[in-house]
Amino acid sequence: ELKLVESGGGLVQPGGSLRLSCAASEFTFSQYWMHWVRQAPGEGLVWVARIDNYGSFTGYVDSVRGRFTISRDNARNTLYLQMNSLRVEDTGIYYCANFGFDWNDADWGQGTLVTVSS
Amino acid sequence: DVVMTQSPLSLPVTLGQPASISCRSSQSLVYGDGDTLVHWFQQRPGQSPRRLIYKVFKRESGVPDRFSASGSGTDFTLKISRVEADDVGVYYCLQGAHWPYTFGQGTKLEIK
Numbered sequence: 001e002l003k004l005v006e007s008g009g010g011l012v013q014p015g016g017s018l019r020l021s022c023a024a025s026e027f028t029f030s031q032y033w034m035h036w037v038r039q040a041p042g043e044g045l046v047w048v049a050r051i052d053n054y055g056s057f058t059g060y061v062d063s064v065r066g067r068f069t070i071s072r073d074n075a076r077n078t079l080y081l082q083m084n085s086l087r088v089e090d091t092g093i094y095y096c097a098n099f100g101f102d103w104n105d106a107d108w109g110q111g112t113l114v115t116v117s118s
Numbered sequence: 119d120v121v122m123t124q125s126p127l128s129l130p131v132t133l134g135q136p137a138s139i140s141c142r143s144s145q146s147l148v149y150g151d152g153d154t155l156v157h158w159f160q161q162r163p164g165q166s167p168r169r170l171i172y173k174v175f176k177r178e179s180g181v182p183d184r185f186s187a188s189g190s191g192t193d194f195t196l197k198i199s200r201v202e203a204d205d206v207g208v209y210y211c212l213q214g215a216h217w218p219y220t221f222g223q224g225t226k227l228e229i230k
Binding site for chain 2: 037044045046047050059060061062095099102103104106108109110111
């Protein structure tokens with residue numbers, strides 16, 4: 001069964017940085033686009049970033065563009081999200097997700113909590 | 119960005135009764151290959167989201183047939199024929215046709 005395990009969350013001050021990781025297993029990671037989705041406490045879901053299977057094409061929601069960088073290491077089956085210049089409003093659970101080819105699958109990790117607070 | 123508007127936002131339902139959630143998009147969600155990229159997710163309390171329906175009406179493996187969905191153009195609907203206690207949670211529609219992908223605000227289903 002496909003498995004996605006996020007890590008790297010924690011408490012950070014406004015203006016600080018964090019790097020999230022998502023370890024993938026039980027599927028051919030290098031074949032799929034990957035995504036980060038976040039959820040602020042008690043709020044809805046927001047798509048944050050996406051990356052193609054080669055790591056050469058990326059996309060970001062406006063609120064994080066220029067501050068966050070999505071990347072991947074296909075040799076290590078790992079997805080990353082480098083988050084800089086963090087703001088209080090970046091607080092939330094960050095999920096990595098895979099949607100297979102052409103949206104024909106949907107798998108999520110358990111999420112990692114990021115708290116931005118002074 | 120495409121706006122996905124769900125209604126109702128709160129849905130109290132008696133066990134065994136049907137439930138329906140509407141989702142309207144601000145623009146067409148037909149993708150280049152002709153597929154309509156609307157999906158429905160369920161998020162139970164304290165859990166990650168789980169996709170129930172993909173591409174408007176296709177049910178995920180393992181999802182009870184009490185769940186069905188339909189729609190076209192900009193109007194989409196998720197239906198539960200007989201609500202069970204296990205269905206409590208928040209339901210989201212998602213559009214995957216235009217970047218950035220966007221979710222509806224969520225509909226909180228609770229048992230009366």
